[in-house]
Amino acid sequence: MVDDSTERLNRAFAALADPTRRDLVARLAGGDATVGELAEPYDMSLQAVSKHVKVLEEAGLVTRSKDAQRRPVHLDAEVFGLMTKWIERYRREAEERYRRLDALLARMADDEEPTHTDTRDAS
Amino acid sequence: MVDDSTERLNRAFAALADPTRRDLVARLAGGDATVGELAEPYDMSLQAVSKHVKVLEEAGLVTRSKDAQRRPVHLDAEVFGLMTKWIERYRREAEERYRRLDALLARMADDEEPTHTDTRDAS
DNA sequence: GGCTTTGTCAACCTGTTGGTTGAGAAAGGT
């Protein structure tokens, strides 16, 4: 058992690690497009773009419908939610820890240097 | 010119594509740890974990201080912010588009089947 | 000074990624 959401996150993060694929996502956010349309601006073969789209599809970031011989690619927002949920969880924790550490350091500084006036021992 | 934030996102997403590294992040969210401590639970050499930490470090997800011969690893929340910003932007757009399409389809359905009663032509 | 602890660096191996080209499948157009 490898936990399904682990596998989904593996694929999703890996998919978005490639700048070409992030660019595809950005463009698809503006509307569906065919593989040919997607490939047009890049200096790269159609097959290469087709592969990229396949990676996005297997990551669940994108779906394809069938319209005659065209196969319009459609951005699917769902997995994005899973990703941000993961990231934000640990970001919150890290920031929380940072905040507390900061407070602790502030207290320590106060103890060490109570008022900055009169450092002489009263005893 | 390759755009600096593109390169940072490449590294950040790639770093989190590996489940071991995501696990490291999860554990570091609970507190700083040394490489040795981090490596302990895994069935993997210390060197391998050291490499993973290095990847996280180069992705800017983690920093290291120097405490004698130990080098405690510390989770840094900043890049996470960059990632969620990227993801959420396109998620919002995709959902917005979906919402509008949905509305459009609803209107079309209404036009085609006004009340569902009386489909006969009035002419 | 020598030993221990903690971690990195270098070389190596294997599987995966991201690109290429060439062939061909699938659906329509004429």
Add this chain to the structure above:
DNA sequence: ACCTTTCTCAACCAACAGGTTGACAAAGCC
């Protein structure tokens, strides 16, 4: 029927990723 358009599949290749082991650097401890 044949041609065109759109796209995928297969084979190949160079580069990279993630693991291994072995050597060694750096900072205490005795």
